[in-house]
Amino acid sequence: MSAVTTTAAPSANLAQRGKGAFLGLLAWAVGLLFFLPVAWMVLTSFRSESDAATNPPSLTAPLTLDSYREFFGGGAxxxxxxxxxxxxxxxxxxxxxxxxxxxxxxxxxxxxxxxxxxxxxxxxxxxxxxxxxxxxxxxxxxxxxxxxxxxxxxxxxxxxxxxxxxxxxxxxxxxxxxxxxxxxxxxxxxxxxxxxxxxxxxxxxxxxxxxxxxxxxxxxxxxxxxxxxxxxxxxxxxxxxxxxxxxxxxxxxxxxxxxxxxxxxxxxxxxxxxxxxxxxxxxxxx
Incomplete structure (x- = not known):
């Protein structure tokens, strides 16, 4: 009886750890899914207007601060x-x-x-x-x-x-x-x-x-x-x-x-x- 209990305990712990790891990965995936648009917005803000308007967007386009200069010191x-x-x-x-x-x-x-x-x-x-x-x-x-x-x-x-x-x-x-x-x-x-x-x-x-x-x-x-x-x-x-x-x-x-x-x-x-x-x-x- 004790041998069965000893064998079942590690199996239950292993299943609990597997469930915790899966939920952790799922939480990370959901978090990254919500963060991706924000990250893309920040990356686009450092692009020129011509590079930002390309379709599909380019990940290797050069970075620039022109948009921030225009925002803080351009028009209104x-x-x-x-x-x-x-x-x-x-x-x-x-x-x-x-x-x-x-x-x-x-x-x-x-x-x-x-x-x-x-x-x-x-x-x-x-x-x-x-x-x-x-x-x-x-x-x-x-x-x-x-x-x-x-x-x-x-x-x-x-x-x-x-x-x-x-x-x-x-x-x-x-x-x-x-x-x-x-x-x-x-x-x-x-x-x-x-x-x-x-x-x-x-x-x-x-x-x-x-x-x-x-x-x-x-x-x-x-x-x-x-x-x-x-x-x-x-x-x-x-x-x-x-x-x-x-x-x-x-x-x-x-x-x-x-x-x-x-x-x-x-x-x-x-x-x-x-x-x-x-x-x-x-x-x-x-």
């Missing part, structure tokens, strides 16, 4: 749209956190009645297509003189990301031990102190993950910015469309612009990757 300056995107993304993310943290506290640590219904109500607001609300928002902005105004985008991005932030933060704050909060209350700490001195350090990774996701959503948003802005409040994604002209598509310049505009999001994700992983696993079902 990219800095105002980049500053607008950074302003709208940062301020809207900050407002989302200020509004979402008390709401998540009320729905998790001190739950209100029918808190699940409240959460589903927040989530249901994301089911309305943005294009369905675009015309009323445009008319309201036109009547109050807010067209081509960066503050309009900040308000809209805050409203757009607030339901997701509340939903995510609720799951993160639910993991905060109740004993820690009770101990702070016994020491005489009030709600603002508990929120910012006790809860935020514990749920810091979750807050960082929520902030990064809201920042990315705001940075990449284009429909509102395209319709509601002109020149003054133009954002970086809208600026990208200027490379599609009646003369044709400037592919190398567009790839260079896309890579340059993606760098802030890539840098933020790389800098907060440990917090992002911890935060996304903080509210996981164990």
């Amino acid at each position: 300056s990219p800095w105002p749209p980049l500053i607008n995107s950074l302003t709208a993304s940062l301020l809207s993310t900050l407002l989302v956190l200020v509004l979402a943290l008390p709401a998540a506290y009320a729905l998790s640590i001190r739950p209100v009645k029918a808190w699940r219904d409240v959460l589903f109500f927040f989530l249901s607001t994301k089911m309305l297509p943005i294009v369905a609300a675009l015309l009323p928002i445009y008319l309201i902005a036109q009547n109050i003189g807010m067209l081509d105004n960066i503050w309009l985008l900040i308000i809209l991005y805050t409203a757009m990301n607030l339901p997701i932030a509340v939903w995510m933060l609720q799951s993160f704050l639910a993991e905060v031990p109740a004993s820690v909060i009770e101990a702070a209350q016994i020491d005489g700490a009030r709600l603002p102190v508990i929120l910012y001195r006790v809860i935020m350090p514990i749920a810091g990774p979750g807050i960082a993950a929520t902030s990064l996701i809201c920042f990315i959503f705001s940075w990449n948003e284009m429909l509102f910015a395209r319709v509601l802005t002109g020149v003054t409040a133009q954002t970086a994604p809208v600026f990208l469309t200027s490379f599609i002209t009646s003369q044709g598509l400037f592919l190398a310049q567009m790839c260079a612009a896309s890579f340059a505009i993606s760098l802030p999001v890539l840098a933020a994700g790389f800098a907060a990757q440990d917090k992002l992983v911890q935060g996304l696993s903080l509210g996981a079902v164990k």
Whole structure:
């Protein structure tokens, strides 16, 4: 009996290792499949327009920085749209956190009645297509003189990301031990102190993950910015469309612009990757 058990154990371990190796290779294959278009975009950005337009594309074409020189110093300056995107993304993310943290506290640590219904109500607001609300928002902005105004985008991005932030933060704050909060209350700490001195350090990774996701959503948003802005409040994604002209598509310049505009999001994700992983696993079902 023991001999059969001893023989079966190595076979089970070998099968488990084989399964793990297969899943690892599959994960690498899927990751490379998603990364390939990004790598090709970066490679194309270092090509001339003539080499970028060849079909099939050439892997041995010479590399050049002409597209980046044209993007940063050629025609229209990219800095105002980049500053607008950074302003709208940062301020809207900050407002989302200020509004979402008390709401998540009320729905998790001190739950209100029918808190699940409240959460589903927040989530249901994301089911309305943005294009369905675009015309009323445009008319309201036109009547109050807010067209081509960066503050309009900040308000809209805050409203757009607030339901997701509340939903995510609720799951993160639910993991905060109740004993820690009770101990702070016994020491005489009030709600603002508990929120910012006790809860935020514990749920810091979750807050960082929520902030990064809201920042990315705001940075990449284009429909509102395209319709509601002109020149003054133009954002970086809208600026990208200027490379599609009646003369044709400037592919190398567009790839260079896309890579340059993606760098802030890539840098933020790389800098907060440990917090992002911890935060996304903080509210996981164990």
